[in-house]
Amino acid sequence: MQFASYGYIAHNQLVVKAGGNLKEILLRFIVLLCGVLASAGVCNATQLNVWHMVKEMDADLAHTAAAFSRANPDINVVVHALPNEELKASAIRAADQQMAPDIIIISSDNVGYAGLMRLSELPPEWVGDTLPDAVQQALQFNQKNYSLPLFSGNHLLMLYNKALVNTPATDWQQLVVQQQEFNQQGIQTLALNYQEPYWFALFASLFGADLVTNNQVSLGSAEMAKALQFYQQLAEQNITQKQCGYACVADDFYQRKYAYAINGTWALAEAKRHLGDDLGIMPFPTLQQHKMQPLASYIVMVFPNQALSSAKAAQIKQFVHFIRQAENLQPLAKKYYLTPYYHTPTPEPWLTEPFHLQVQAQNRLSTLMPASTAMVSVWNGMQKGMLLHQKNTLDATAAASFMQKVALRDQQLLEAGQ
Amino acid sequence: MKIAKLSLKNLLILQFVLSATLPTLLLSGLLISEFQxxxxxxxxxxxxxxxxxxxxxxxxxxxxxxxxxxxxxxxxxxxxxxxxxxxxxxxxxxxxxxxxxxxxxxxxxxxxxxxxxxxxxxxxxxxxxxxxxxxxxxxxxxxxxxxxxxxxxxxxxxxxxxxxxxxxxxxxxxxxxxxxxxxxxxxxxxxxxxxxxxxxxxxxxxxxxxxxxxxxxxxxxxxxxxxxxxxxxxxxxxxxxxxxxxxxxxxxxxxxxxxxxxxxxxxxxxxxxAITALTYRYALITGLFLILLLLAGWLFVRAEVKPITALNRMVEGYADGDLQQPKQQFPFTEFDQIAGVLHTMALKLKEHQDLLERRVAQRTSQLQQAVVELNQINAELLKTQQQLVESEKLSQIGILVAGVSREISDPISQSLAAVNTIQQQHLEIAQAVKHSTLKRSAFDHYLRESKLSIEQLSRNLQRAEELIQSFKAVAVDQSSEQRRNFNLYDYLQQVILSLRYELSRYNVKVDIKGDKVMVLQSYPGTFSRVLTNLVLNTLQHGFDSSVAQHISISYSLLPDGQLQLVYRDDGAGMAKPVLKRIFEPFFTTAQQDGGSGLGMSIVYNLITQQLKGSIDAESEPGKGASFTMTLPVRVVIKPR
Known part of the structure; x- marks a missing residue:
């Protein structure tokens, strides 16, 4: 499962893109085919197209959709998973070409693209009365509600293998000491999706570097430069490796090649399946009492190309109502260690399980990403700046400035195009 | 021009290898060039x-x-x-x-x-x-x-x-x-x-x-x-x-x-x-092939040369005189034939050799006899020559003694006359004293006459003394060959003086020209004998007593330090045949007048052997004769 807004995609960009394109083509082919068949009277059910970025949850969502279609034979729901970046670009392009899907399940920070995706504003009955400020900022764009939350708790976690780690490190210095022991055992220390800015953002928080301030990108700070240097040192000290990607934080960690791993909540189910009771969740190590704060988001449903005003609005609402029922959300939440989001509080007895409690404890330490043009604009610049610093093309200060320069331009372009 | 000797064996090996490899090498070079x-x-x-x-x-x-x-x-x-x-x-x-x-x-x-x-x-x-x-x-x-x-x-x-x-x-x-x-x-x-x-x-x-x-x-x-x-x-x-x-x-x-x-x-x-590599490979193979060829060539040639070596040994045996060695057998017909011919030749050579040895023995015996006889004749000749030389020496001494006698007899006679006069007057004075008849006038006459006699006696005795000293000096130098210092001019004058008697029989004027101070260290006797023989030769063969004649003796030091002594007369001179033989012993044109024919031979021997110099004679009939002697000398007092 992948809930991060940006972080997941880059580890296998080419494969994912190729797969995404193929699926998109197939999807369009099915839509076209159904249109032809409908005109012939063979296929006369209304089809709802659902794109989502939660690859790990694809089968479960398809299962839910199938259940809905069985209950509503006149509505055929087609669920299709797309990598996050591909999903965003395709959704914007499709909205522009009047070929957008009806529903998109995406992380809440991407609501910052509301204008480009031509998102439908939610009807009042779907919107909660009172929301905390942080949640409001995460779900609303320009004080308007475009996203319907399904789950909360989408953020990074510090995982470790209990079979390899006796005492989890509480600060980075301990981790450096432990690294020598791991090396002697032929074990790598920390699996980190090194070149992904979503992971790097965690280390930016360690030095107090804000990515966004007052809906303006703020990447060019001295704290950001320090974070870059610290990040570089991790690789230089071989605590982690520059080439370590998503396969590293997932497969290699599961194969016990790494003692620690930083990965998202979406990967917990898979990790648990591989490591069983050896899987441990721990607080992020501190650095001179400074804590790391992962960036968190909601998993939300959005409705591109003004779908809620389209001819299929009723069917869309039917499906939304169906999926938001506790009997449908709860199994998914439980399986993927997420917290379901309802209008009304619902008792969740399983949330008392220790593993869930640990996840929720981490969740409380995370920072919700606002749904803003600034927030969605930081990632491109951050990644370019990181890579240029990692390649020693720019020093840390210049790299941070470069990040800011690119992100600012992206934000300006985005706002100009909203 | 010396020709370097080749070994037949090496030549054959070279021929063998070149015959085998040269065409291959030439062909290969051509092919490699084409390949390139x-x-x-x-x-x-x-x-x-x-x-x-x-x-x-x-x-x-x-x-x-x-x-x-x-x-x-x-x-x-x-x-x-x-x-x-x-x-x-x-x-x-x-x-x-x-x-x-x-x-x-x-x-x-x-x-x-x-x-x-x-x-x-x-x-x-x-x-x-x-x-x-x-x-x-x-x-x-x-x-x-x-x-x-x-x-x-x-x-x-x-x-x-x-x-x-x-x-x-x-x-x-x-x-x-x-x-x-x-x-x-x-x-x-x-x-x-x-x-x-x-x-x-x-x-x-x-x-x-x-x-x-x-x-x-x-x-x-x-x-x-x-x-x-x-x-x-x-x-x-x-x-x-x-x-x-x-x-x-x-x-x-x-x-x-x-x-x-x-x-x-x-x-x-x-x-x-590729071609270069091929060439190197080819060179390597050729090298190995060449080594094999050399080995094979050596073996072949060894087999071929072996009978030649045996033949050579056989010929060397003949050359060393072993003409009776048995005939050898050779594996090749050609060598066998050569060996047969050589054997036959050796046998014939042996026969001729024996005959020759016999003849040589006979001739040797005859020759030995002849040599004995020749040696006897030679000994007799040498003896005769010695006798003649001694005779010549005696003759010259006789001339010297005769001259001395002649020269000294006059002052001696006059001295005796003076002594007789003194004795006669002494007796007269003694009688007068004894008889007391001595008159003053007689005594004064005695004193005057005795004084004159004594003066005459003294003068003649002094004269005799001078003559004796002069002859003595010449005689001593002639009889002893001691090296000593002498004044050349004075010495030549003394020699001429010693010959005054012989010269007195002719109307001769002798001139000596040269530095009068120069003193040499040499053999003065030899100089004396040379000059005496030259003068006697001139007098005997060149001068006519009825004609005024002239002898000129001159000397000088040459730039190389040698003494050049020239004797010249204006006598009858000599014809060329005579001039050519003038220094030969026993050659004389006056044998009927008692000439020994040794005078000029002695001069030549004295000049060349005793004085280590040279002598040249020049003469034409009617134009006198000239003898130029060049002598190495040590000059004690240099000429002025």
């Missing part, structure tokens, strides 16, 4: 084919690359990325895909209309300076929707250096860059028209250094010598050589109006490597 020519032609063909293939391969890569860039430009993600950061990720993936498929470009950029680098692969290219590209991009963007793909050939040291920063270092990297610019357009239709919107461009930077490297990889067997753009060589450190085979190909780059000319070269040494 063929290989050169083949290499040129191969190089042309390879370079053509390399060129086509690279052109294909360039075409493919350009095509993929065009395809990317058609992808709306790229066009959108130029206007929005949302699509940057997709565009980057596309760029990465192209970059992974092609190594030609060192950087592929996605640039928007403000010349902002939206995406770049590799990521380091995000910060490359676009200043050198600025005019080209401006020109492209100025065309807006009508812009077409462009390829530009430009030079920028800074940009090239930055692009090649992560490449393998080259000695002098090329500064030229091929820039492919593909415009990015957004259009609702497939047709580009004024409704289309130009959003930016894909810019691919292909350093010429990179293209050079690829061409070199595609043509591994040849060397890329230079790349020419509009006739200008871009590789400045290229080293052309006359010993190279050069081929040129035209490299066409998509959308570049002019082609690049690429020059490949291969050194002849590299091209002929």
């Amino acid at each position: 020519n063929i290989q050169t032609e083949e290499q040129i063909k191969k190089q042309s084919a390879q370079t053509e293939k390399a060129k086509l391969q690279l052109e294909f890569e360039l075409e493919k690359f350009a095509l993929q860039l065009q395809q990317l430009a058609v992808d709306s993600n790229a066009a959108l990325a130029a206007s929005s950061g949302i699509f940057a990720h997709n565009a980057r993936n596309s760029l990465l895909q192209i970059a992974q498929n092609h190594q030609l470009a060192k950087a592929v950029l996605l640039v928007d209309k403000t010349q902002w680098i939206v995406e770049a692969v590799p990521v380091e290219a995000m910060v490359v300076p676009l200043t050198p590209l600025q005019p080209h991009l401006e020109a492209l963007f100025a065309e807006d929707y009508a812009a077409t793909n462009q390829t530009i050939f430009m030079s920028s040291v800074e940009l090239s250096k930055q692009l090649l920063a992560n490449s393998a270092p080259a000695a002098q990297p090329l500064a030229e860059i091929i820039v492919m610019q593909i415009p990015l357009k957004l259009a609702d239709t497939a047709v580009t028209d004024p409704r289309s919107r130009l959003t930016g461009a894909i810019v691919a930077l292909l350093p010429l250094q990179n293209i050079k490297t690829m061409l070199e990889n595609y043509s591994p067997d040849t060397t890329l010598q230079n790349i020419y753009w509009q006739g200008r060589g871009l590789i400045t450190d290229a080293k052309p050589s006359s010993d190279m085979m050069v081929t040129q190909v035209e490299l066409h780059v998509p959308n570049l109006p002019l082609a690049l000319t690429v020059e490949f070269a291969t050194t002849r040494a590299a091209a002929l490597g």
